[in-house]
Amino acid sequence: AQSVTQPDIHITVSEGASLELRCNYSYGATPYLFWYVQSPGQGLQLLLKYFSGDTLVQGIKGFEAEFKRSQSSFNLRKPSVHWSDAAEYFCAVGFSSNTGKLIFGQGTTLQVKP
Amino acid sequence: EPEVTQTPSHQVTQMGQEVILRCVPISNHLYFYWYRQILGQKVEFLVSFYNNEISEKSEIFDDQFSVERPDGSNFTLKIRSTKLEDSAMYFCASSEKTVMFFGEGSRLTVL
Numbered sequence: 001a002q003s004v005t006q007p008d009i010h011i012t013v014s015e016g017a018s019l020e021l022r023c024n025y026s027y028g029a030t031p032y033l034f035w036y037v038q039s040p041g042q043g044l045q046l047l048l049k050y051f052s053g054d055t056l057v058q059g060i061k062g063f064e065a066e067f068k069r070s071q072s073s074f075n076l077r078k079p080s081v082h083w084s085d086a087a088e089y090f091c092a093v094g095f096s097s098n099t100g101k102l103i104f105g106q107g108t109t110l111q112v113k114p
Numbered sequence: 115e116p117e118v119t120q121t122p123s124h125q126v127t128q129m130g131q132e133v134i135l136r137c138v139p140i141s142n143h144l145y146f147y148w149y150r151q152i153l154g155q156k157v158e159f160l161v162s163f164y165n166n167e168i169s170e171k172s173e174i175f176d177d178q179f180s181v182e183r184p185d186g187s188n189f190t191l192k193i194r195s196t197k198l199e200d201s202a203m204y205f206c207a208s209s210e211k212t213v214m215f216f217g218e219g220s221r222l223t224v225l
Binding site: 032034036042043044045046049051090092094100101102103104105106107 | 118145147149155156157158159162170205207209211212213214215216217218219
């Protein structure tokens, strides 16, 4: 069955430190890959997406993600975290271009220490 | 920047009551969705809608749920007889093709 796993439920990093949030998926072919961020009381904002081509994709707010086919992973990174990055991050995978349905991971809550 | 808007932002209802959640998708988008997020759990797909009909629905989307695009701009989710377990944040989303944009959500509390 198709699935998305975010192994880290909660991560705490110091402001200015680097960040990597992990995402693994289970699917036979290459899916569409997304990262969304949800700040408290807010909706889901798209950070970045991968459909094909260059496996390193740049997003908003200084985030990037790398697709690794061999590891079925799409990890999110940021070189230097800001306090405003504290939020919940969701990896999502689209398996069908017909219906557009996304399957979400459990989410990773990021806490930023001053 | 165009956005998906949802109303109400929060609704409290009694078990067994009907609830309608409303969404205004981005104007040139053709695909519409509802997702829900029970507190502390994953965001779950409920239904997708294209060309005035449901294109896919999940197991959660049973006969208590229905969707409608009544006037060419709104997209609604109706829950006919709410249960306690329907308490969740409901997100509407729309897409032109593959990239989905979400609204800020409607929090439904069933008492």
